[in-house]
Amino acid sequence: MKKKNNNKIKLMKGERGFHYMALVIMILMMVFCVVPLILMFSVSLSSENSLVHGYRFIPDEWSLNAYQYLWAKRVTIARAYGLTILVTVVGTIASLIMTSMFAYPLSRKDFKLRNVFAFILFFTMLFNGGMTASYMVWTRLFHIKDTIWAYLLPGGLMGGMNVMLVRNYFNANIPYSIIEAGRLDGARDWTIYSKIMVPLSKPIMTTIGLFAALGYWNNWTNGLYYISNPKLYTIQVYLKKLMDSIQFLKTTDLSNEAVMLAQRNLPTESARMAVAIIALIPVLAIYPFIQKELIKGMVIGGVKG
Amino acid sequence: MSPTKNKSASEFDNVLKQQKKSARKARFKTDLPLYLMMAPGLIYLIANNYIPMFGILLAFKRINYSVGILKSPWVAFDNFEYLFKTKDAFIMIRNTLCYNAVWIVMDIVIAVFIAICMNEIAQRKIAKVIQPIICFPSMVSAVILSFLVYAFLSQSYGYLNATIFKDNPVAWYTTASYWPIILTIVHIWQSAGQSSVIYMASIGGIDKGLYESARIDGATKREQIKYITLPLLKPMIIMLLLLSIGRIFNSDFGLFYQVPLGNGMLYETTQTIDTFVYRALIQSNNVGQSSAASVFQAVIGFVLVLMSNALVRKINPENSLF
Numbered sequence: 158m159k160k161k162n163n164n165k166i167k168l169m170k171g172e173r174g175f176h177y178m179a180l181v182i183m184i185l186m187m188v189f190c191v192v193p194l195i196l197m198f199s200v201s202l203s204s205e206n207s208l209v210h211g212y213r214f215i216p217d218e219w220s221l222n223a224y225q226y227l228w229a230k231r232v233t234i235a236r237a238y239g240l241t242i243l244v245t246v247v248g249t250i251a252s253l254i255m256t257s258m259f260a261y262p263l264s265r266k267d268f269k270l271r272n273v274f275a276f277i278l279f280f281t282m283l284f285n286g287g288m289t290a291s292y293m294v295w296t297r298l299f300h301i302k303d304t305i306w307a308y309l310l311p312g313g314l315m316g317g318m319n320v321m322l323v324r325n326y327f328n329a330n331i332p333y334s335i336i337e338a339g340r341l342d343g344a345r346d347w348t349i350y351s352k353i354m355v356p357l358s359k360p361i362m363t364t365i366g367l368f369a370a371l372g373y374w375n376n377w378t379n380g381l382y383y384i385s386n387p388k389l390y391t392i393q394v395y396l397k398k399l400m401d402s403i404q405f406l407k408t409t410d411l412s413n414e415a416v417m418l419a420q421r422n423l424p425t426e427s428a429r430m431a432v433a434i435i436a437l438i439p440v441l442a443i444y445p446f447i448q449k450e451l452i453k454g455m456v457i458g459g460v461k462g
Numbered sequence: 463m464s465p466t467k468n469k470s471a472s473e474f475d476n477v478l479k480q481q482k483k484s485a486r487k488a489r490f491k492t493d494l495p496l497y498l499m500m501a502p503g504l505i506y507l508i509a510n511n512y513i514p515m516f517g518i519l520l521a522f523k524r525i526n527y528s529v530g531i532l533k534s535p536w537v538a539f540d541n542f543e544y545l546f547k548t549k550d551a552f553i554m555i556r557n558t559l560c561y562n563a564v565w566i567v568m569d570i571v572i573a574v575f576i577a578i579c580m581n582e583i584a585q586r587k588i589a590k591v592i593q594p595i596i597c598f599p600s601m602v603s604a605v606i607l608s609f610l611v612y613a614f615l616s617q618s619y620g621y622l623n624a625t626i627f628k629d630n631p632v633a634w635y636t637t638a639s640y641w642p643i644i645l646t647i648v649h650i651w652q653s654a655g656q657s658s659v660i661y662m663a664s665i666g667g668i669d670k671g672l673y674e675s676a677r678i679d680g681a682t683k684r685e686q687i688k689y690i691t692l693p694l695l696k697p698m699i700i701m702l703l704l705l706s707i708g709r710i711f712n713s714d715f716g717l718f719y720q721v722p723l724g725n726g727m728l729y730e731t732t733q734t735i736d737t738f739v740y741r742a743l744i745q746s747n748n749v750g751q752s753s754a755a756s757v758f759q760a761v762i763g764f765v766l767v768l769m770s771n772a773l774v775r776k777i778n779p780e781n782s783l784f
Contacts, residue, residue, distance in 0.1 A: 400612070
């Protein structure tokens, strides 16, 4: 008897029921989260004829036609894809550099004005002029409409929360004595920042970098507000416009010849889902490798709003 | 006081002043690299955050592009008056507040529930698969989300109309009354996993010894949750509750605008302040009402954030923003 009990405490009768109930609930939750994605995948792999009877989880008739449509549209899609990658890479790098460069002086206890600048930063987290004011400033003052800057600048290039997180990380994890030792060896501020602070704060930089990259990849609202030139569509904006045109045709008179023609040029039901899938695939593909970092970031971000 | 003494005192003052000045100069010189490092960020904050704060003044003008924004006439609170006379104002404020009020409570209950279940099965291998999967929906953009929802609800091909409602298809995208439920389900799908993560972390931090001794005393699982887990989670729950109350006038633009596909027939249940601001500004070109609504949101949001933070600070200073 004793041997059996020594390490694991045996689950008591009522506890076992609770344990399996929790297991079943979580498995159901997981299924609930996966099911819509599976439906989207199967629709994209269904033949157009079989879709007439409606979307199914298991296609009545498999087909790669949807992806052939993507191939036919490869110039448009490749351009949207390339622009998305460009915006994501440039935006993430710029965001990391600006955030950490702003955080470093704020973390220096011998920097007299650090509280002034911390307040300047902090106030932006409490108060903002609202979306309309922001839109007017970016379009009327800085004229970023229909330029690539529209994806990079408005909104999230450097957020107060991220700067605070990096500054706190600097303060908590990098002892001041290292900075002093560096200075005794003749290192200037720039060297201390780039050779000591940044390399030593990889974990927090990875976390906020991943969220920044995800934000840029998924961003479509900036495109919605500031972009009207189809050549400047990112993949998300392209998807959004695709959905718009479908909705538009659905609500207009179908006897109209022009509409009929337009509808024929639209991607089929399955092709639309295929476009959505290729926008989702990069996220899906790297998610397993970055999920630990992201979940860690959710904990940090959750506590601090 | 003799004049000589006075003189030397003022000289002394002068020297002191000069020393202070040169010290300040030296200070500035040594701090210069720090200023330079902050320069890009400062410029960005000015452009992205501070100039728009003055843009609030737009709400008190009647914008006339032909004479320019600066020369447009001041109209005091006219824009707000017009806005609040419309039915739109009532609908969007009601929707924003009601969705938030229900979701804030629901989110906490669901997240804590998931966290307790996850913690119960944490030792199993499958937990390492479940957690990332239930967090994945928060990585999906609102546009892709709208495609996922469309796959279920599309009038002619959608999964629901093709199976459950085969005999009498439902016009999901044109019937406003379904959307509170649809949006709630979509919201749970997208955020439940993510919001449970933080509670999971706190449950993981609870001293296991507490549960052991409770079991020895014969406490059932239910009693352990009721008397150990929940009381220990209480500070975290209250804090997150207060923080979300601070954001009660904000809504997830993507969810309310893109998932219902911007359909006008659904405004009754899908219009929030954020979607109204966009529609008034871009679609109906009504800068006055748009800025009135967005200023209203920003100012009330500011007051609420200050209040909720003051409360958080009282309860747990470590977690307050300031």
